[in-house]
Amino acid sequence: MTDVEKSLGAPPPPAAAVAPIKAELDKPSSNDAASSEVAEEKPEKEKKEGIKDFFRIFKYADRLDVILYTIALSGGVAVGAALPLMTLVFGSSTAAFNNVATGQSNAQQFTAHINHLVLYFVYLFIARFVIGYIATLCICIAATRTTRALRKAFLDSLLRQEVWYFDREGNGSPATQVTTNGNRVNQGIAEKLYTLVQGISLFFSAYIVALAVQWKLALIVMSIVPAIFGVIAACIAVDAPVESRITRIYSRAAVLAQDAMSSIKTIHAFGAQRKIVNNYD
Structure with missing residues (x-):
């Protein structure tokens, strides 16, 4: 009984009436149970990354980005395929030196042939430089635009989260996540993607040239590719x-x-x- 009840002379409530109320107060509510479940929630298992997560990035690219990516990747294929052609020119120049050394051609024929091959070298170099510069510029612009759209979508999704999401352990700083991962995404869909396409083009074009010129030696070298x-x-x-x-x-x-x-x-x-x-x- 409280002091107010004593001063007013109110009779104390029966014990039978107090017991259900006390039990009801001691019983945890649904909100308390939900909050305790959130607080005691175990860390979620890490989601395994796959190649589909990489291609999922490109859904944030608009029409202009797709055009820039198409130009850049086509340029990467052309730049990669042009390098084995230089080996053909270099092989022809080596054969010209052997011919003049063995007396199979005179000095005038040798000079004219070498001048012709040098022009091929110059043309291939200029073509690779111009195409590579344009392709790199296009893919860098497209990657920057795509990463910007990805960061905006990340921030929009982050601001829609509940308050308890930011109190969970292991989430890390959103600023660090959007900066570090954003820079890595930008590198992965820009220079590294261009280098990958260029390398694949170089790989297949080199073996096509090798099989066309000297297929026996090419088959011997292909045995090291699986390793x-x-x-x-x-x-x-x-x-x-x-x-x-x-x-x-x-x-x-x-x-x-x-x-x-x-x-x-x-x-x-x-x-x-x-x-x-x-x-x-």
């Missing part, structure tokens, strides 16, 4: 998870540093400097 692919796949399989883990660690460290700097007075008042430093390390 090269195996080594590259093993390196990628080891490096990709490490890079992803490094990004998460740096992101969590950035969150901890940001929280520590914003609450520096509280940390200094409770003498928790050493604990914060240990957590950061």
Whole structure:
């Protein structure tokens, strides 16, 4: 009985009436249960990345970006295919030197043939330089535009999240995520994508030229290709998870540093400097 009830002379409520009310108050509500489930929610399993996640980036590209990507990738194919043609010109020049050394051609024929091959070298170099410059410029512009659209979509989705999403552990700093991952996406769909297409074009065009000129030697060299692919796949399989883990660690460290700097007075008042430093390390 409270002091007010004693002063008013009100009779105390029966115990039978108080017991259900007390049990109802002690019973956790649905909101408390939901909040406790959120608080005690276990970390979600990491989603495995795949090649479809890479191509999913290009859904943020508009029509102009698609045109720029088409020009850039076509230029990459042309630049990669032009390099084996230089080996044909170089082989012809070597044969011309052998012919003049063995006396099969005179000096005038040798000079005219070499001048003709030098022009081929110059034309191929100018063509590769111009096409490569235009292709690199187009793919860099397209990648920048696509990354900008991706960052805007990420920020729009982030601002629509509930408050409890930002209190979860392991999310990392949104600023770090959008900056670090955005730069990596930009590199992956710009220079690296162009280099990949150029390398694939160079690979197939080189073997086409080799099989057309000297097919026996080309078949012998092709035996080492599976070993090269195996080594590259093993390196990628080891490096990709490490890079992803490094990004998460740096992101969590950035969150901890940001929280520590914003609450520096509280940390200094409770003498928790050493604990914060240990957590950061």
